[in-house]
Amino acid sequence: MKRETWLVTGGCGFIGTNFVRRTLKRREDVDVVNLDLLTYAGNLENLADLLDDSRHRLVRADVSDARAVEAVFAPGVDRVIHFAAESHVDRSIHDSTPFIRTNVQGTQVLLDAARRHGVRKYVQVSTDEAYGSLGPEGRFTEESPLQPNSPYAASKTAADLLVRAAFQTFGLPATVTRCSNNFGPYQFPEKIFPLFITNAMADKPLPVYGDGMNVRDWIYVDDHVDALTAVLLSGRDGEVYNIGGGNERTNLEITRRILQALGKPETLITYVQDRPGHDRRYAIDDGKLRAEMGFEPSVSFEEGIERTVAWYRDNRRWWERIKTGAYQDYYEKQYGKGL
Numbered sequence: 340m341k342r343e344t345w346l347v348t349g350g351c352g353f354i355g356t357n358f359v360r361r362t363l364k365r366r367e368d369v370d371v372v373n374l375d376l377l378t379y380a381g382n383l384e385n386l387a388d389l390l391d392d393s394r395h396r397l398v399r400a401d402v403s404d405a406r407a408v409e410a411v412f413a414p415g416v417d418r419v420i421h422f423a424a425e426s427h428v429d430r431s432i433h434d435s436t437p438f439i440r441t442n443v444q445g446t447q448v449l450l451d452a453a454r455r456h457g458v459r460k461y462v463q464v465s466t467d468e469a470y471g472s473l474g475p476e477g478r479f480t481e482e483s484p485l486q487p488n489s490p491y492a493a494s495k496t497a498a499d500l501l502v503r504a505a506f507q508t509f510g511l512p513a514t515v516t517r518c519s520n521n522f523g524p525y526q527f528p529e530k531i532f533p534l535f536i537t538n539a540m541a542d543k544p545l546p547v548y549g550d551g552m553n554v555r556d557w558i559y560v561d562d563h564v565d566a567l568t569a570v571l572l573s574g575r576d577g578e579v580y581n582i583g584g585g586n587e588r589t590n591l592e593i594t595r596r597i598l599q600a601l602g603k604p605e606t607l608i609t610y611v612q613d614r615p616g617h618d619r620r621y622a623i624d625d626g627k628l629r630a631e632m633g634f635e636p637s638v639s640f641e642e643g644i645e646r647t648v649a650w651y652r653d654n655r656r657w658w659e660r661i662k663t664g665a666y667q668d669y670y671e672k673q674y675g676k677g678l
Contacts, residue, residue, distance in 0.1 A: 341368065343459075345571075346416045348374045348402050348449065349423030351381040353526040354464070357560045358420065358567060359386060363394055370394045374411055375423065376401045380527045383669045384657065390673065399674075402445035405452075412452045418460045418571055419453050421446065424498075427529055428468075428491045432615060435490035442494035443501070450505045450513070461513040462571050463502045467556070467581070468492035469517060472618035479517075480624045481579040488616045499579075506577040514574040516567060518582040519623045522643060523560030524650040528658050535594055536651045537658050539603045549613030551591030554620040558584030559643035562636040569632045580631075583623030586640040600648045 345362065349355040350373035359371055375381045377399055389395045400407035402423045423445060425431065425438040446463070453461045470479040471486030485500075487493040505511040522532040535545045566582045574580060588596075594608055628634050638646070651658060660666040 342370060343368065343417040344370045344372060344415055346372045346374060346411065346419045348419070348421045348445075349381065351375040351377060351383055351385055351397075352422060352426075353380070353523075353530075354521055354560055354563060355422040356382075356385040356525045357523065358422070358564045359395065360389070361561065361564050362568070363389060363392060371396070372411060372416065373397045374400055374402060374408070379667070380426070382525070382527070382661065382666050383673065384660070384666055385525050387669075401441075403440050403448055405448050408448050408452050412456045416453075416456060416458055418462075419449065419458055420462045420464065420567060420571055421449055422464050424464075424495065426466075426491065428489045429529075429614060431489055431491035431494070435494070438491055438494040442491075443497045446498035447501050450501060450511065453513075454505065454509050454511050459512060460571055460574075461502070461505075461511060462567065462574065463499060463513065463515045464567065465499050465515050465517045466492065466495050467517050467519050467583075467621050467623055468618065469496040469499060470621070473620040473622055475620065478622040478624035479581060481517075481581055481627055488618055503577070512576040514570055514576060515579045516570055516574075516582055517579060517623075518563050518566075519556035519558055519584055519621060521558055521560045521563050523647050524654075526560075528661055531590065531593060532597070532647060533651060533658065535597045536601070536648055537662070539598055539601045539607060540652065540655075542603070542607065544609040545594055545598070545607050546609050546611045547590060547594055548611060548617060551594065551608075551610065552589050553617060554587050554589050554622070556583050556621055556623050557586040557588060557593075557640060557643070558582065558636060559638035559640075559646070562638055565637075566628060566632075566634050569634055570628075573632060575631070580628045581623045581625045582628060583625040584636050584640070585625075587620075587622055588640070596644055597648065600644055
């Protein structure tokens with residue numbers, strides 16, 4: 340059994356954490372190099388029980404730092420899956436500069452290194468927000484025009500096009516995935532699911548943008564990870580694959596489901612001013628992925644909510660340390676100061 344080294348960028352973030360944990364649990368033939376700068380959204384505590392695993396090596400570095408990235412590739416990397424990104428829309432509206440540096444420049448640095456070192460596969464983890472906003476009907480396909488409406492979405496779209504250029508110009512074996520909204524364990528509590536769950540547990544208001552009728556398609560994070568693994572192993576080079584959960588829900592319905600699961604009153608719902616450029620509806624057509632790889636989500640929306648609420652209820656210390664900022668000291672306690 341030939342061993343492979345997989346480079347996972349942003350492996351201490353939400354989806355990256357779940358990918359690293361699931362990969363190490365399921366694949367004894369894979370070593371993981373985890374490249375993460377550990378910014379506010381990268382939490383080393385997510386992988387505390389894996390820090391002594393010989394198959395998991397953490398490198399704290401900036402993906403846009405070409406010298407640091409080259410040092411990671413030098414010992415040998417077989418496959419790359421690129422999660423590392425600034426991803427919060429509200430933060431991109433306030434200041435888009437970090438989004439350009441990490442999401443655009445960082446992607447180009449990775450592509451250059453992947454090409455120099457002849458990786459077998461590069462997967463760019465992108466977002467359905469690259470397609471913009473849908474009306475009440477239809478779904479995004481891989482052929483839908485790219486029409487990003489926020490600085491975050493624009494930066495991810497730019498990165499996707501750099502990946503396309505690397506394939507078209509240099510033949511880099513690269514693939515792009517665009518997924519709908521994720522939920523599940525280890526999600527940073529600025530996103531709707533963990534924010535509303537933790538607020539409700541503390542009897543604090545749940546701030547719903549506008550009229551709460553914005554629609555998103557939701558997928559449980561384990562299902563997204565399984566789809567990504569399939570693409571990493573057998574996705575066709577130069578292709579885009581949409582990944583969806585088939586669960587269109589309004590933000591208001593999400594809010595009410597969370598309150599119901601926790602036995603909390605709807606009086607906690609507070610409507611706040613809508614954010615600029617707030618896309619009305621996303622919906623994914625993932626027929627291409629299903630047809631080529633036989634992928635179907637295995638966790639229903641209802642089961643996913645139950646699992647997610649239970650996880651945040653059982654891991655209160657985890658999210659409380661994030662809300663107080665204490666989690667950011669964990670790296671220094673483990674490894675000392677500096678990068």
